[in-house]
Amino acid sequence: MKKLLVVAISLFFSVLMIMAQPAAAIEPVKIGVLVPLTGIVAQGGLEMKYGMEMAAEEKGKILGRPIELLVEDTQLKPPVGVTKAEKLVYKDGCIALIGVFSSGVGLAIAENIDKLKVPFVTTHVMTTEFYNLNPLVFRSGQLANDQTAIGNVQGILSNPELKNRTYYVIVHDYAWGHDAGDRFIALAKQKGIKIYNEAYDKAPTSTKDWSSYISKIKASGADAVYMAFITNVIPIFAKQASDFGLQAKGMKLVSAAAPGPLELEAGGEACYGIYGASDWSWDVNTPISDKWEKAFFDKYKTIPSDAAVHSYVGAMNLFNAIDKAGSTDAKAISAALKGISFNGPYGTVRIAAKDNCARNDAVWTETVAAPKNPYGAKVSMKVLKTFKAAELGPPE
Numbered sequence: 341m342k343k344l345l346v347v348a349i350s351l352f353f354s355v356l357m358i359m360a361q362p363a364a365a366i367e368p369v370k371i372g373v374l375v376p377l378t379g380i381v382a383q384g385g386l387e388m389k390y391g392m393e394m395a396a397e398e399k400g401k402i403l404g405r406p407i408e409l410l411v412e413d414t415q416l417k418p419p420v421g422v423t424k425a426e427k428l429v430y431k432d433g434c435i436a437l438i439g440v441f442s443s444g445v446g447l448a449i450a451e452n453i454d455k456l457k458v459p460f461v462t463t464h465v466m467t468t469e470f471y472n473l474n475p476l477v478f479r480s481g482q483l484a485n486d487q488t489a490i491g492n493v494q495g496i497l498s499n500p501e502l503k504n505r506t507y508y509v510i511v512h513d514y515a516w517g518h519d520a521g522d523r524f525i526a527l528a529k530q531k532g533i534k535i536y537n538e539a540y541d542k543a544p545t546s547t548k549d550w551s552s553y554i555s556k557i558k559a560s561g562a563d564a565v566y567m568a569f570i571t572n573v574i575p576i577f578a579k580q581a582s583d584f585g586l587q588a589k590g591m592k593l594v595s596a597a598a599p600g601p602l603e604l605e606a607g608g609e610a611c612y613g614i615y616g617a618s619d620w621s622w623d624v625n626t627p628i629s630d631k632w633e634k635a636f637f638d639k640y641k642t643i644p645s646d647a648a649v650h651s652y653v654g655a656m657n658l659f660n661a662i663d664k665a666g667s668t669d670a671k672a673i674s675a676a677l678k679g680i681s682f683n684g685p686y687g688t689v690r691i692a693a694k695d696n697c698a699r700n701d702a703v704w705t706e707t708v709a710a711p712k713n714p715y716g717a718k719v720s721m722k723v724l725k726t727f728k729a730a731e732l733g734p735p736e
Contacts, residue, residue: 368408369668371396371658372428372458374421374439374449377413380545381441381572383602384647385413388439388463390640391651394632399659403666407659410434416441416545418448425449429456435668436461438658439651442570443467443516450477459661459673463654464647466597467519471695471734476670478677479697480657480689481650483619485516487702487732488596489523491617492566493531495594495704495725502592502615507533508562509540510553511596512569517542520568520596528566536562545570550580557591558584568596571647574614575599575607582610601643604707604719611719614707620649620686621705621721622713629685634714643715653689656682690729694736699729 373392375385389411396407410432412424421440428434437460440446446465453460453476462470463481466488470479483491496502509525511517521540528535537560543553557565565586569577574595581587587610598618604611622633622644632652633644661680665672681690689700703723710720 366405368406369402369662370408370410370432370434371655372425372432372434372437373409373411374414374424374428374437374445375411376416376441377411379416381416381570384441384570384572384600384645387642387645387647388441388651390636391463391648391653392438392655394636394639394648395652395655395659399656402659402662403668414440414442414445416445418444421445422448422452425452425456425460429458434458435670436658436662436673438655439463440465441647442514443469443519444514446470447515450474453477458670459658459677461654461658461677463651465516467516468523469515469519471697473696475696476674477696478674478691480691481619481654481698483617483700483702483732484697485520485523485596486734488520488617489527490732491702491704491727492524492594492596492615493527493533494727494731495615495617496528496533497531498704498725499615502564502594503533505534505564505592506536506562507564507566507594508536508557508560509538509566509568510557511540511542511567512545512573513542514545517568521566524566524568524596536560543569547573548576550577551584554581554584554586557581558586563590564592564594566594566596571597572600572603575603575611578614579607579610587613598646598705598721599707600647601645601717601719605643605717608718609709611707612709615705615724617702617704617727618646618721619700619702620646621703621723622715622717623705623720623723624686624703626685626687628683632685637715643717649685653682653684653686656684657689657691688729692736695734699732699736701729702727702732 595616705721
């Protein structure tokens with residue numbers, strides 16, 4: 341009897357010790373974050389990281405376990421992106437990958453996804469090649485190039501100051517820029533918008549001095565520019581164009597991507613008058629948007645950006661899909677990602693089951709002198725028009 345009592349007491353204390361194990365002992369769910377943290381888009385990559393951190397903090401846990409974000413710098417280079425993805429999966433044990441700023445890096449990772457064998461959710465890749473690219477590859481957060489082209493063409497046609505102009509097209513020389521130029525030109529021609537150079541200019545992503553391109557634009561006789569540049573570069577181009585007197589002579593600028601907010605601040609008045617379709621700006625005034633941007637500013641003390649909000653939304657869709665799957669199995673998560681949606685700062689963002697790519701509302705904006713705001717911003721992207729997801733397509 342005494343022996344049984346000793347055994348019972350030992351078992352009791354063993355159970356107590358197990359129950360007293362700290363939460364940190366629970367194995368976290370590891371998510372691989374791929375963003376550019378060096379080079380010309382380092383600021384955009386940092387904002388992407390911020391957005392995913394906000395999502396992880398808000399979500400708290402996945403499958404009852406802590407979320408661990410493991411961040412790697414892609415350097416905006418496809419081979420580096422693939423190497424970092426392999427490290428995150430094979431060495432660090434990540435069950436999914438998220439992020440990626442550029443289409444070149446995104447396509448390179450997608451080409452290797454069958455070897456990596458984990459779901460990959462991009463929050464920024466816009467090339468239309470991502471539609472139905474692979475059962476493990478998804479887009480949530482950013483508009484695709486065809487959706488942006490529709491928004492920009494509709495925006496141009498809705499504005500008397502823009503629709504009767506001739507557009508000089510210039511893009512960054514890589515997968516996204518080419519696709520963005522092609523999509524805009526094809527749709528613009530179909531809708532009667534004049535294009536000066538169907539064989540559009542292709543500028544290296546390393547370009548810092550835009551004077552030779554601006555001189556060509558000035559000599560062309562075109563009176564509008566359609567630019568498909570990496571977000572952080574847009575205000576730099578606009579500032580140099582202003583220095584050459586383009587805007588003073590009535591030149592209008594339409595962009596295939598949203599300008600980076602900190603770069604807009606640096607460009608100041610020279611950056612007024614950039615039009616474009618994008619998912620979100622902090623001029624979107626809804627309760628969810630206002631709450632999110634305040635939380636972002638309070639946490640990071642910087643102007644809320646579309647790069648951050650895209651990443652926040654994409655991460656929430658991924659986290660919720662893992663919970664829905666009830667498993668860390670790649671196929672189960674991928675099945676859960678199809679058709680999943682999240683209601684966030686720019687409305688409901690749904691990953692279409694048809695093609696693994698997002699459908700959501702978007703806005704047509706113009707950069708203007710900012711009204712009084714809590715962020716101290718001098719330039720804002722004023723919302724001129726809102727597009728419903730069904731208007732932007734593609735049909736399902």
